[in-house]
Amino acid sequence: MINLNNLPDEAALQKHRAQYPALQNKHYLNFGGQGCMATSSIEAIKQAYEYVQEHGPFSTKMFAWMQEQIDGVKILFAREFGGQAPYYALTQNATEGCNIILWGIDWREGDTLLTTDCEHNGVMKAAMQVSHRHKLKLAVCKIAHLQTDKEILEALSIAIAKKPRLLMLSHVLWNTGRVLPLQKIAEFCRDHNVKLLADGAQSAGVLPLNMDALKVDYYAITGHKWLGGPEGTGALYVAPEALEAIEPTFSGWRGAVFDSAGKPTGWLPAAARFEVATSAFPLLSGLSDAMQRHSQFATTEQRFQKIDRLTKSLKRSLLQLPDIDIIDDTGGSGLVSFYSRKADAATLLKKLESQNVILRTIPSPSCLRASIHYFSEAEIAKLIQGLS
């Protein structure tokens, strides 16, 4: 029914959309803030909670179940994003994944942590805090004003050549929607023996990703945005050869091995060492359901092609409006940042919300951001209508 060139037809799309309650009563364009969950994903969570109570909650059987849930989600991550399943650590969100790496390096006073001026403010706070506590130089490469990949690569290559210990940057910039040439950046990093951490909050579930091909050392993913999973789920991919460069910081029973007397004797072999203790395992059923639902509708490549097409189409439409301009006019990451020459972002947000068109403001550059998923045709039309 589905081939690489053709997405399911309009009827199939409508049937698919009908599974998402968030899409039924508003024009939702905030997947980069939080994605929408299918009814079946919420039901899967409820059933998992019920299952836990029926067979446990704490019993030999449930301990095995818990491990199956963890392993199952990691297999889904590896299937969707490449790499080997055990090299995914489960996290609550992308920020936690970034923190695991930021605090996991054996920093020495005076080391440099390199990042960019387009990182999410929360992750930036973590970078500032690790720099403060470990007395690092926090170098911020300015890329916000650059127009082309060539310029960005040039700016980053100069900064990377100064040999920071770690470069942390987003694969898709949360403020402008620009996709960074990550594979090339990873090459530069390898050439200079610089570890690379990618914040994948806005790329996982949008771009086709292959950890083996990208060759980044660390890649932080969240489950609750473009993947449509529940808030509180995510993963950190750790490349096998970059595992030993990171020490666990927050740690506990889930990441460690113990002798028969319960004495900690070491870490679990792969990325599970970065997991701490009991977390909301039943949510993993919701995340699995969400990921499988998207996969069953269309391949990652098909979904991305559609997002790319819709994003470009929205950008074209926005540029035809008299007072609107867009921040970045390159390809389609799903994020479209724009502003009005006549109204500030907060005012425009309110105006759109009053028409039930839901998006968000971005503080820097001050703008509005629409997130376009592969099924967002109808909402794009409403947004354009609302701005006209």
Added chain:
Amino acid sequence: MINLNNLPDEAALQKHRAQYPALQNKHYLNFGGQGCMATSSIEAIKQAYEYVQEHGPFSTKMFAWMQEQIDGVKILFAREFGGQAPYYALTQNATEGCNIILWGIDWREGDTLLTTDCEHNGVMKAAMQVSHRHKLKLAVCKIAHLQTDKEILEALSIAIAKKPRLLMLSHVLWNTGRVLPLQKIAEFCRDHNVKLLADGAQSAGVLPLNMDALKVDYYAITGHKWLGGPEGTGALYVAPEALEAIEPTFSGWRGAVFDSAGKPTGWLPAAARFEVATSAFPLLSGLSDAMQRHSQFATTEQRFQKIDRLTKSLKRSLLQLPDIDIIDDTGGSGLVSFYSRKADAATLLKKLESQNVILRTIPSPSCLRASIHYFSEAEIAKLIQGLS
């Protein structure tokens, strides 16, 4: 209906128990591993997920809702455990709370971290890791073999007088069930300017706690054991005067303040600074429901008196069995650790599981551990029957 001396009657107890599916099909005595959730708590989670989808998921309205959920749970914590609501940071579990403190101190090489030989192995792993990375002395005060509070206080006071930077210990020992004289220990620590972190995994929801009276600096709580909330919820209490001694480690948008351009400018005023980013907010509805359900049935003091009585009664019954001995014969914390002189713990666990009596083994001292909640009469009878 309820007064301080009288618990609700048998009919009310049976009606209450009927709300917990985990109690219906097995003889469950593992609250110290994971507590059982009421049907209404699971339903509350589902409804919260649905609410998020209906009104968001990501919108101005839902951001306010999220903050209300967070604040609401903190108010419940403060009502149940004392202290001021803003001095509770939400966590996923007690281990995470301990990690926040362990990694939050401005350690200097050679500092001492003091703990005991009765800590949970996961928390111990965290203590070992922070000691390893910060080149600390990890001092382990031996209390496992001591019989009286006096002996324990003596051993601890000698160790505290050596001025470690931090003492981390459990309020209720997970392996023996012993309640430590925490208020007195806190006094010793204040006298020597030693910060005190209590692991409350086995005390919150069992003992009546008052943070103001206990005067510990930091107290880590989990929601998924004795409180009957969902796995993945918990809190860390930080005494106001001990707040500034801890720097955030893992950090992000939830704990920080930003200027209008999104630039991080500082931390939130109280314990919220230790919260990182998006977590499973809908679970807070489940935790609230769980805590309120227990409170509505009986006061904390009433529930504790009942736990104490049942624990002591189980201990007496166990001592009457020919081959069984108990580890600790002091008061009632809800945890009863025992062993058979004829069978190893794993064998006995299997035998009891075959009779649908669910408890767990403890690695050191090698034993079985039964967790007794305030409604566990029937299960106690089954356990004794199973051992006879």
